[in-house]
Amino acid sequence: MAEKKIKIIVAKPGLDGHDRGAKLLSRIFAEAGMEVVYTGLRQTPEMIVEAAVQEDADVVGLSSLSGVHNYFFPRVVELLREKKLDNVLVVGGGIIPEDDIPALKKAGVAEIFGPGTPTDEIVAFIKANVRPK
């Protein structure tokens, strides 16, 4: 079998227009050997999950700087489960208050990476927790 690559969707749900962080992380993931589908701004959970289905993504990375994470992040997890994609790893980043993290994790977001998280930590977490092919 050929070498298996990690396929990751990087998406920004909601109306948030600041994409520098998401774009930087997309590059970092690509340099770590992953195949990154950057879906861009103004994505609905439905659009993100449809992309995850078609791309057979192993990981969905969600970025939110505008406070919409409490609705959007769990909604993405819910829709993935509806599609029987329970083993897709969902991670989030951006401006997420510490207090919100437990509820997000309970809803199925595997980890939240706040600003300043060393990027190799994020890559390591993904590689350690991604589903087997």
Place this chain on the structure above:
Amino acid sequence: MEYVSEVLKGSPLAVARMITWLENEDERARPFMEEIYPHTGKAYIIGITGSPGTGKSTLTDGLTWQMRKKNLTVGIIAVDPSSPFTGGALLGDRIRMTRHSEDPGVFMRSMATRGFLGGLAQFTQGATKILDASGKDMIIIETVGVGQDEVDIMRVADTTCVVLVPGLGDVIQSMKAGIMEIADIYVINKADLPGADQLYTEVMYRVEQDAQMKNRKWLPPVIKTVAVEGKGEVDLFNAIMAHRKYLEESGELTEKRRERTRQETLKMLHYELFRIIRQRLDKDHRIDLMVGAIMEHKISPYKIVEKVVNEWLPSRDS
């Protein structure tokens, strides 16, 4: 999941999973490809190629829109390069096609080249078969946009569109070998930029030259578009349909597909044969021993090749 029946029903999950297996050379792919093969051959395949930045993704998006208006279902494969250093890839074509993301009549898959040259990924053709079997009427393949040498698309597509933009080089560029030779349709995108009319004239001139030099029955039309504004989409769609009609009526489509099948079969044979031989040579470091002997000038590489071939094909006709 019963993947074969799901793919034939058009299930996006099944289609996506099968493409992944194909890409990863998962042994589960082979029996499935075998089973879906009888259901291929109906889709019409369009290639969109051209240098980076010419607007291929935006054009693909617009073309898809036109096809959907005619109730045609569409499969899109967008190919992007893998880094030769890190092995990773930034697959950024999907971002131009978000308006179709929730349309069940459109399936889009990004593929990384994983080191394969020629503008496509190794298993793009296989993925096309899966989309075909899943019932898509049209398949659009958007190649990596590196320029001159990426001519593999012509072997995979029924209609190949070469996209140019004004200001990317002088008329001499357009005469060079490779990419300019494979066009069934020329698209001048960003036609609102200065130099568009001049480029149009230059390309038309080249088309006329080709008509005089070669015995071509199909003269490639030159379509002007401004993809970000949706201008020219209808013309492009119509030109593709006209080419299709020409190919079907002249019988050329069958010949094209025959040639495609020949190339693909030979390629697959080549790949499989070498894979097996390579495995055997890697065993017990046989290849390393051979290389050592060659380095010490104890034997030539030509002799080694002769020996290995004779092992595998002992009774050869001369």
